[in-house]
Amino acid sequence: MDDRFSSQLPDVLVGPILRRVEPRRLVLWLVASRPLSLRLTLHPATAADVSIALDDSQCRCLALGRHAHAHLVDVTLATPLPQDEAIGYDLRAGQPEGGETGIADWAPHLLYGDETRPSFVIKSRLDSVLHGSCRKPHHLSRDGLARADAWLQERHERPAERPALLLFTGDQIYADDVAGPMLSAIHELIRRLGLWGERLEGAVVDDSEALYAAEETYYRRECLLPQVESTEALRERFFGGVEKPVFTTDNAANHLITLSEVLAMYLLVWSPTPWTLIPGKTPELHEEHAHRFGEERPVIEAFVEQLPRAARLMAQVPTLMIFDDHDITDDWNLTAAWEETAYGHPFSRRIVGNALIAYLLCQGWGNDPGRLNEPIVRLQTLLEQHDDDGYLPRWRQDALITDLLRFEGWEFCLPTTPKMVVLDTRTRRWRSERNRFRPSGLMDWEALTEFQQELLDEPAVIIVSAAPMFGVKLIEGVQRIFSWAGKPLLVDAENWMAHRGAAQVMLNIFRHTRTPRHYVILSGDVHYSFVYDVRIRHHEDSPRIWQVTSSGIKNGFPDTLLDWFDRLNRWLYAPWSPLNWFTKRRRMQITPFIPDRAKAGERLWNGAGIGLVRLDGQGRPVEILELGADGVTVSFCEKSR
Structure with missing residues (x-):
């Protein structure tokens, strides 16, 4: 874990993303390079401005690594905000040397035209909804979120025409289908931000650092995924005896494994800022993999070019989410036999559990913070108990995964x-x-x-x-x-x-x-x-x-x-x-x-x-x-x- 670049990191890495927005409640999510002292300001068109210095009860902070801190702002308002009109907002971050900076300072890409702050509209009824699923960064198409942002840009000054909600209906990330340049960027970001490591059980590598350094870590991860006796019947029944890992996706060559890998991917698909912090080097690869890496790079670069628009959309429209299989892994819980096999091996159980922890923190938390308070408390305890080398306690991570696999309350x-x-x-x-x-x-x-x-x-x-x-x-x-x-x-x-x-x-x-x-x-x-x-x-x-x-x-x-x-x-x-x-x-x-x-x-x-x-x-x-x-x-x- 290298602290050399900590002073060069921007305060805010991702967000803010607007989550639940109601007349008496406002929920936002962001990731910063340090714990922030925040002040929320609201600027309704027909009511007095509001300024709230956020305390620990209104802004919760979880350390994802040495230089990555997830913040959830959840504010209850004494006076309801007006509906059906634009309400400007800002998050003012206190600086160590004094003074404050706002969204216009640290995320100007979230603003339209000559705006000085983003805005939202609380609709009195759900009169229009944007909705979609399945956002794979290395698919050859352009990004539908960028199109939605362009559509909103034409209407953002007319509150009646703005959508009430943006709904992500599944597969916000593809944890099981990752391009080589994306996986390389994930590893660079993990090191740059000092995201926590973990020790692995039942794997051919002992810990996350060994995984990242393994020869098979790019385009050959199916060799690292568990292949045990208990999967023989599964393979015979589903694939006619063809050798397959526990995970049934056809694209497991770069399947995300560690918690930090999944968290880093969320940061990289929701914000352009993390991409500016990493050099984008090409790892050492075999010739055929190097060719594939070269073909995928321009597709990922085109995706990154559209990220400012995607981030702006999520900062201006209340955004809610629910998982589907690729947020975790392909065929997640499709059959009872799949569950028995995947959860019966410590390594595959960890892989599924890590993606579910990341969903809890990056997606589920903002949907209904109160409903998810207990698992968030357990997650915070896990993240706080890393050792001096930056590794999470294995037994506590496994215990949290067990709790999440039993949890009923995602809806x-x-x-x-x-x-x-x-x-x-x-x-x-x-x-x-x-x-x-x-x-x-x-x-x-x-x-x-x-x-x-x-x-x-x-x-x-x-x-x-x-x-x-x-x-x-x-x-x-x-x-x-x-x-x-x-x-x-x-x-x-x-x-x-x-x-x-x-x-x-x-x-x-x-x-x-x-x-x-x-x-x-x-x-x-x-x-x-x-x-x-x-x-x-x-x-x-x-x-x-x-x-x-x-x-x-x-x-x-x-x-x-x-x-x-x-x-x-x-x-x-x-x-x-x-x-x-x-x-x-x-x-x-x-x-x-x-x-x-x-x-x-x-x-x-x-x-x-x-x-x-x-x-x-x-x-x-x-x-x-x-x-x-x-x-x-x-x-x-x-x-x-």
Whole structure:
């Protein structure tokens, strides 16, 4: 750990990112190079300015390393802030030599035009929402967050046109699929900031430093991932005996392993500042890996060029998040057999647990700080007990991981109009009782019961489900065939219809007489976008359900393959097709919306970007757009029944 550069580090490395914003509450998240003494100032257009010197109860600080400190600002206001108007804000950081600096000093890239401070709008109702998932830095597309920022820049002076929320619906990072230049930058940043190290059990390397120095650390990490006797049946069942690590991703060559690696990646995908602190050297690589590194470098450089816009968007719009598999690892908790294998080995358990700790700190904490207070307290204790060499205590890190794997409380709700219910579809799974190799339900019976309780007597609701509740029937059918063959991991068989019990309970919730009349379901995951209008067949007073899927922010689906899936789905599952009676949702009438820029008959839109949904006073969509990362805007148009 090298302190030589500490005096050259900027005060703030990442953020601030706006998280929960309510009339009487404001939550922000940032990472600084030192513990900051902060003063929050608020500047409403029609009310008096507010200045609050933040104490320990209003600003919590966790040391991620010698020169990296995560801050969560959570302020309760005595006087409510006005709604539906722009409110400027600043975080003033006290300086050791005296005086203060503000956002305009240390993060001018977060400001529009001649602004002196960023601003936000507290909407009296959820009238428009930006949403998307699947942001992979080394995908060849441009960044959908940069497009959303450009869209907001045109409207930021008109509060009524600004979105109420920015929702990340999963795969905010790809911990299991990392480009070589990104992994190299991660290691440079770990050293520059002195992020804490860790000791490893059940691995071929003893600790994090040995891992970073290992010959296999770039493009050969599948050799370092655990391969034990307990995985033989898993490999035989899923891959026909082909040698695979515990982790089933096809892109495990640079799979993140340590907590510091995952934390460093969050810093590098959310802010341009950390990139200015590292030299960007090329590590020593074998010839074939050096060639791949060279091909990936310009893609990562293009991603970094757009980061100021992504950071500005998250500083100006309240931002909420929920995990999906790639935030942790591909196929996370897909089957009971996967769980038994991954959690039964100390090294794979640590890898999954480290990503979950990083999610807690970087994503989950800002969604609902009170709900996550207990795990945050345990995390703070872990981080404070590093030894003189900067290593975390292994037993305490493992204990925290055990607690997080058992934790029930990642889901959250917003008391907005309409109410928003954000689902955890990864950790409370309904495991197959007949075959542990069959896909688990995305939520178990108890979690679905709690979900129903949140809906009772609400006139309208917005549901955030990482995977679409109503997906493409043909693709779900293909996944079902592979599941019957005992190979669900080959096709990522994760959909709401894959488990009979979970599917039936979910469909019954929509038919319950005390649940809402209007549902908007926001999803991602699948790397293409679509909209469905769903109603109950032969039901005069059917609720109306809009399944709105936007994916990915920086990702996509193979064009030719998606075209075939789209075409075959239209043929095989046309309204008159008898195949509809073999689906679990046969009692639901599903009508697709048509993308206005699609080729004849297309219902699925394949293009990186971010979704925008505008809602009327009853919580019904009046406009559904996909803001393409390439600058093209696609409107999904309702098809006449």
